[in-house]
Amino acid sequence: MVENQIVQPHENIVEIEHAVIDYPLRRYTIRAVTDVSLSLKRGAITALVGESGSGKTTLASSLLRCISEPGILSGGEVRFYPAEGAPVEVLKLSPREIDRFRWEKVSMVFQAAQSALNPVYTVRAQFEETVREHGMKWSRERIEQKMREVFDYVKLDYDRVARCYPHELSGGMKQRVMIAFSLLLDPELIILDEPTTALDVITQDYIFSILKRINREKGISMLLMTHDIGIVAKFADYVGVLYAGRLMEFGSVFDVFRERRHPYTKGLIRATPSLIGDLEALKPIGGSPPDLRNLPQGCVFSPRCPYCTDACREREPDTAVQGGRCIKCIHGFEEYE
Amino acid sequence: MNSLMTLEHINMRFQKGGFFSKDRSVHVLKDIDLTIGEGEILALVGESGCGKTTLGKIITGLYVPTEGQIALQGESGETIKRKKRPLSFLQVQFIQQDSYAALNPVRTIYQSLYAPIRMHNPKWSKKQIDTKIDELMTLIGLQPAAQFLSKYPHQLSGGQRQRILMARAISLDPKLIVADEPVSMIDVSLRLSLLNLMSELNERLGIAFVYITHDLSTARYIARRGRLAVMYLGEIMEEGAMDVVLSHPRHPYTRALLKAVPVPDPDARSDEKLPLKSMELSGIEDRGEGCPFAPRCPYMTEQCERPVDYVVTEGVRIKCRNLEEVERLNAARPEGTDE
Numbered sequence: 001m002v003e004n005q006i007v008q009p010h011e012n013i014v015e016i017e018h019a020v021i022d023y024p025l026r027r028y029t030i031r032a033v034t035d036v037s038l039s040l041k042r043g044a045i046t047a048l049v050g051e052s053g054s055g056k057t058t059l060a061s062s063l064l065r066c067i068s069e070p071g072i073l074s075g076g077e078v079r080f081y082p083a084e085g086a087p088v089e090v091l092k093l094s095p096r097e098i099d100r101f102r103w104e105k106v107s108m109v110f111q112a113a114q115s116a117l118n119p120v121y122t123v124r125a126q127f128e129e130t131v132r133e134h135g136m137k138w139s140r141e142r143i144e145q146k147m148r149e150v151f152d153y154v155k156l157d158y159d160r161v162a163r164c165y166p167h168e169l170s171g172g173m174k175q176r177v178m179i180a181f182s183l184l185l186d187p188e189l190i191i192l193d194e195p196t197t198a199l200d201v202i203t204q205d206y207i208f209s210i211l212k213r214i215n216r217e218k219g220i221s222m223l224l225m226t227h228d229i230g231i232v233a234k235f236a237d238y239v240g241v242l243y244a245g246r247l248m249e250f251g252s253v254f255d256v257f258r259e260r261r262h263p264y265t266k267g268l269i270r271a272t273p274s275l276i277g278d279l280e281a282l283k284p285i286g287g288s289p290p291d292l293r294n295l296p297q298g299c300v301f302s303p304r305c306p307y308c309t310d311a312c313r314e315r316e317p318d319t320a321v322q323g324g325r326c327i328k329c330i331h332g333f334e335e336y337e
Numbered sequence: 338m339n340s341l342m343t344l345e346h347i348n349m350r351f352q353k354g355g356f357f358s359k360d361r362s363v364h365v366l367k368d369i370d371l372t373i374g375e376g377e378i379l380a381l382v383g384e385s386g387c388g389k390t391t392l393g394k395i396i397t398g399l400y401v402p403t404e405g406q407i408a409l410q411g412e413s414g415e416t417i418k419r420k421k422r423p424l425s426f427l428q429v430q431f432i433q434q435d436s437y438a439a440l441n442p443v444r445t446i447y448q449s450l451y452a453p454i455r456m457h458n459p460k461w462s463k464k465q466i467d468t469k470i471d472e473l474m475t476l477i478g479l480q481p482a483a484q485f486l487s488k489y490p491h492q493l494s495g496g497q498r499q500r501i502l503m504a505r506a507i508s509l510d511p512k513l514i515v516a517d518e519p520v521s522m523i524d525v526s527l528r529l530s531l532l533n534l535m536s537e538l539n540e541r542l543g544i545a546f547v548y549i550t551h552d553l554s555t556a557r558y559i560a561r562r563g564r565l566a567v568m569y570l571g572e573i574m575e576e577g578a579m580d581v582v583l584s585h586p587r588h589p590y591t592r593a594l595l596k597a598v599p600v601p602d603p604d605a606r607s608d609e610k611l612p613l614k615s616m617e618l619s620g621i622e623d624r625g626e627g628c629p630f631a632p633r634c635p636y637m638t639e640q641c642e643r644p645v646d647y648v649v650t651e652g653v654r655i656k657c658r659n660l661e662e663v664e665r666l667n668a669a670r671p672e673g674t675d676e
Contacts, residue, residue: 051524051525051526052524155616170617171385172616172617173617199385200384200385200551201384201551201552201553201594201597201598201599202384202593202594202597202611202613202616203384203616204597204599205596205597205599205611206611206616209608209610212608227524227525228525228599229525229601230554230598230599230600230601231599232601233599233600233601233602233603233605233606234599234600234603234606235599253603254603254604257601257602257603257604258603258604267526268525268526269601271525271526271528271529272525272554272601273528273529273532273554273555273557273558274554274557274600274601274602275553275554275557275583275595275598275600276600276602276605277602279557279558279561282529282558283529284526284527284528284529284530284533285526285527285529286530288494288496288497288527289494289524289526289527
């Protein structure tokens with residue numbers, strides 16, 4: 001599915017190399033992302049899973065260079081490969097260039113759709129404002145035509161919704177407006193930050209079927225942040241697992257679920273209740289998520305890891321890479337149990 | 338199983354508007370009949386806005402229903418006005434979703450646990466209460482207790498705070514705990530251990546649980562030997578033993594709901610559309626006399642606009658007129674073959 005969409009351009013749409021993101025606070029500095037390298041395949045849906053504080057939102061914000069204050073990218077490179085033209089070094093863009101880069105190349109659907117829309121503007125006014133701010137000389141008719149097109153994708157009735165204020169829409173509708181909004185300037189990549197957390201399962205299923213269609217028909221690449229293993233399994237092509245700001249494992253969804261490698265990924269899948277399968281086989285992960293101010297020595301997962309060895313407690317493991325899959329664990333691709 | 342609490346014909350209406358608009362009342366719960374057995378786990382599942390939290394608050398006695406009877410062990414809770422509320426309703430406790438908001442931020446954990454015990458056991462000595470608190474901390478698995486008791490809520494993690502809420506709920510030896518989405522704000526890796534703690538309290542202390550959630554997967558986990566009630570727009574659409582309902586969902590809504598739950602296995606993927614006519618949740622305000630699910634139901638007929646009664650099969654009660662037809666259509670097109 002992924003392969004036949006890619007034709008000529010670079011196979012990756014985004015490459016993040018050795019990203020380090022710090023939040024300097026008054027008394028100490030919190031390192032939210034530590035040396036993460038990640039490539040997003042063009043045309044694919046890549047999911048980043050992680051618990052709260054694992055750095056998934058911070059990492060994704062670095063693509064748009066909008067890490068929330070006082071966070072700074074203290075190291076690394078972020079490269080974007082447009083379908084046409086030269087690669088873009090996102091960190092070297094001038095303020096003007098980054099303003100255009102956002103939404104025209106990469107757009108984002110935020111977690112709380114409820115608060116992402118301006119309450120005193122109608123939906124149409126917000127779309128028009130965005131077009132204007134990006135210096136597009138579109139006529140009203142052209143904007144309406146474009147809005148009808150993107151509303152069609154998210155199955156919203158333009159004539160009804162466009163003149164509504166956000167409070168007149170339900171949660172699921174607002175989220176669909178936000179998805180339509182992200183499509184407005186034909187981006188090549190959409191970042192989805194927990195797009196369905198506040199919604200119920202039926203609406204969630206609906207939103208994901210819409211996103212999948214957009215991905216397939218328009219060939220837009222997607223980066224999805226979530227904490228829900230079920231959504232990853234159902235929706236994504238690739239998955240990266242973040243823990244305490246480190247990329248613990250990365251690979252195609254099928255590989256990662258079929259051949260579970262990293263102890264944390266194993267634990268996470270085994271701790272996820274499901275509607276099918278043996279309930280007795282489920283096991284919680286012991287311990288609690290790490291405190292970023294006070295990380296354990298060696299591998300950050302070692303205090304909770306059932307396969308932990310002395311060496312794990314001494315130094316942080318390197319990332320083992322094999323055919324598009326990488327694992328940050330001392331056991332790497334070897335069998336262990 | 339002896340019944341612990343019975344709810345009969347519960348109806349709940351909320352007043353809405355009135356300042357600028359005409360007074361309207363919203364019918365949030367309609368004719369709810371429910372029995373909760375001693376020591377059982379009942380999972381109450383539904384979409385947001387279906388009235389599941391309202392029902393939970395009625396069970397706890399935080400809301401007085403507009404119509405209907407509640408009885409706890411035969412004792413009527415009709416006059417659940419604060420003062421007159423029968424003391425036995427202390428035996429029903431409530432656990433909120435947001436553990437941060439549920440604890441007083443300027444009190445230590447010890448103070449938060451101490452207050453309700455002191456309030457309801459005025460004759461106890463401080464030493465007795467301290468022993469009780471120590472026992473509670475052991476039960477909920479926060480050890481060493483002293484280290485947690487002197488802390489303030491913001492110094493604990495979400496999972497630990499949720500455990501403190503459990504300790505507080507069991508401190509008055511309740512018979513029933515209503516837990517409203519207790520794990521939805523908790524990290525995935527910690528959810529399972531909290532659910533396990535609830536099962537343990539259920540088994541060891543015989544406390545019955547009403548587990549309110551929109552997440553069927555965790556409902557199945559905690560209430561595997563219990564019951565499931567599926568709510569839709571203020572009515573219970575299907576209710577019965579968890580394993581029976583999950584292995585053979587009968588109501589068209591339950592069928593759709595089960596299909597919508599993502600399974601954590603990419604090999605189980607399918608692009609099948611949900612068996613629904615419309616994705617829009619119809620408003621609770623413009624509900625007619627008939628089945629509330631009818632506007633979204635692919636099996637709807639004209640009859641559905643008239644009031645529906647429960648049909649009981651295999652110990653499961655279902656509120657649907659067209660069960661036989663739905664069954665026939667689904668048997669003709671078994672799952673997995675309709676791609």
